[in-house]
Amino acid sequence: MHKNKFTIAILLGMSSLALGCNGSAEQSKPTLKAPEQLTLKAQFKEHFKIGTAISRDQILGALPEDLNVAKAQFNTFTPENSMKWERIHPELETYDFEAADALVQYAQENNQELVGHTLVWHSQTPDWVFEDEQGEPLTRDALLMRMQNHINAVAGRYKNRIFAWDVVNEALNEDGTLRESKWSTIIGDDFIEYAFKYAKQAAPNAKLYYNDYNLYKPEKRAGAIALIKNLQSKGIEIDGIGMQAHYSLDNPELSLMEDSIVAYAATGIDVMITELDISVLPFPEGEEQGADISLDIALQERFNPYPNGLPSEVNTQLGERYKAVFDILKKHDDKVSRVTFWGISDARTWRNDWPMQGRTDYPLLIDRELKLKSFVSDL
Ligand code: XIL
Numbered sequence: 001m002h003k004n005k006f007t008i009a010i011l012l013g014m015s016s017l018a019l020g021c022n023g024s025a026e027q028s029k030p031t032l033k034a035p036e037q038l039t040l041k042a043q044f045k046e047h048f049k050i051g052t053a054i055s056r057d058q059i060l061g062a063l064p065e066d067l068n069v070a071k072a073q074f075n076t077f078t079p080e081n082s083m084k085w086e087r088i089h090p091e092l093e094t095y096d097f098e099a100a101d102a103l104v105q106y107a108q109e110n111n112q113e114l115v116g117h118t119l120v121w122h123s124q125t126p127d128w129v130f131e132d133e134q135g136e137p138l139t140r141d142a143l144l145m146r147m148q149n150h151i152n153a154v155a156g157r158y159k160n161r162i163f164a165w166d167v168v169n170e171a172l173n174e175d176g177t178l179r180e181s182k183w184s185t186i187i188g189d190d191f192i193e194y195a196f197k198y199a200k201q202a203a204p205n206a207k208l209y210y211n212d213y214n215l216y217k218p219e220k221r222a223g224a225i226a227l228i229k230n231l232q233s234k235g236i237e238i239d240g241i242g243m244q245a246h247y248s249l250d251n252p253e254l255s256l257m258e259d260s261i262v263a264y265a266a267t268g269i270d271v272m273i274t275e276l277d278i279s280v281l282p283f284p285e286g287e288e289q290g291a292d293i294s295l296d297i298a299l300q301e302r303f304n305p306y307p308n309g310l311p312s313e314v315n316t317q318l319g320e321r322y323k324a325v326f327d328i329l330k331k332h333d334d335k336v337s338r339v340t341f342w343g344i345s346d347a348r349t350w351r352n353d354w355p356m357q358g359r360t361d362y363p364l365l366i367d368r369e370l371k372l373k374s375f376v377s378d379l
Contacts, residue, residue: 038377040365041075047333049113051076051340053275055348056087056099059106066344067106069370076113076163078274078340079103080350083116084124089150092128097157104161113163115274115340118211119151120195121169122181123293130182143186148198155202164207166242166274167199168192172212174288176223192227196236211242211274213291216256221263228267240270246291246342246351248279249321258328265335273329275342277363278321279351280314281305287355295355304359318362319375326379345370 044050052074058066059082070077081087082099089095107114129146132138138146155165171192173179183191192210199208210227214220224241231238241264243257264271275291281304283289284297297303306314329336343349345366352361365376 040073047330048336049076049338050074052344053078053080053342055080056082059099059103070344071110077107078115078117086124086126104158116162116165118166118169140187144194151198152202155199159203160205162206165199166211167208168195169211172220172223176219193236200237207239208237209240209242213244215243216252216260221260240272242272242274244275244291245273246277248283249317251289254324261332261335270337271335272338274340277342277351279361279363280318281361297356299356299358303356307360310362323379
């Protein structure tokens with residue numbers, strides 16, 4: 001159906017050209033859009049919400065063109081970094097709400113749904129969070145109190161103004177066991193339960209999500225399902241699971257992604273793709289593809305093959321890969337409520353710097369000139 005619209009729009013464009021710019025054909029069919037006016041949010045409207053991560057610079061006005069594109073193309077936003085603990089609560093008594101407040105206000109003014117990211121995570125969380133004034137590890141009770149105070153301050157501040165929260169991020173290992181972190185070591189495995197309970201108290205109307213990478217993997221899937229069922233069995237609200245989806249041209253095997261979507265939906269909660277990007281660059285052998293942000297491999301030229309532009313055959317491959325992903329997501333649009341890309345355009349994607357800093361990647365649907373890529377209309 002979208003393809004038909006596209007074809008009609010081209011034909012209409014041609015006929016209005018033939019008629020000259022005052023041609024009446026254009027005016028008599030005002031609902032038909034020229035291809036350059038197609039938007040992602042319109043294209044996927046019948047299937048799921050479509051979103052992007054927004055950076056501090058973008059929301060604070062340093063990149064107005066990016067923000068215009070974000071507003072035009074997407075209907076849900078996630079802060080890329082601005083609500084992470086180290087940014088929003090850098091010191092015990094210091095909160096920095098500048099970027100977060102601006103994003104909440106912008107989203108409200110423009111009718112965009114906002115997903116807060118993230119309340120409890122082992123990364124991008126300062127060391128002081130886990131220590132007392134002497135630098136000694138906090139007790140379980142003291143860390144629980146610190147967690148609750150943080151959640152109250154942040155989730156409570158935006159209560160009723162944020163649609164949903166990624167309450168806990170990346171608590172699982174690749175084999176599905178619970179990750180060892182300062183949260184799990186000091187508090188115990190039930191830190192996840194407390195995070196969800198505190199979030200519910202602070203923002204009773206927000207949807208509450210668990211978010212992680214590599215959730216396509218069968219072992220990690222089993223761990224995530226156990227995590228969901230544990231919360232459910234204790235009557236603790238969890239409304240959805242976010243599959244980050246930092247992918248590449250050959251990883252993962254998409255049938256695994258599909259199996260995971262089906263399995264998560266069977267627990268009765270929403271399934272979302274929360275950080276989609278598909279790198280076209282070679283991934284260093286032997287390293288875990290996923291999204292462990294602490295991975296920082298020294299730059300080597302052979303891992304940066306397209307610094308001056310993407311060869312058209314690789315762009316075609318990327319389009320085919322995206323089509324395969326979106327075919328599955330559309331097939332399961334009764335289960336998948338949102339698909340969020342991790343960034344607006346290739347110019348400012350974190351994939352240019354992860355897992356190796358300073359590369360030129362092309363992982364998104366919008367190119368460096370802020371134009372939709374040619375294959376988007378086929379998705
Ligand atoms: C990334 C940001 O995009 C980078 O700017 C930052 O330097 C590191 O974090 N999983 C997540 C996201 O949940 O928060 C991460 O975002 C990417 C991996």
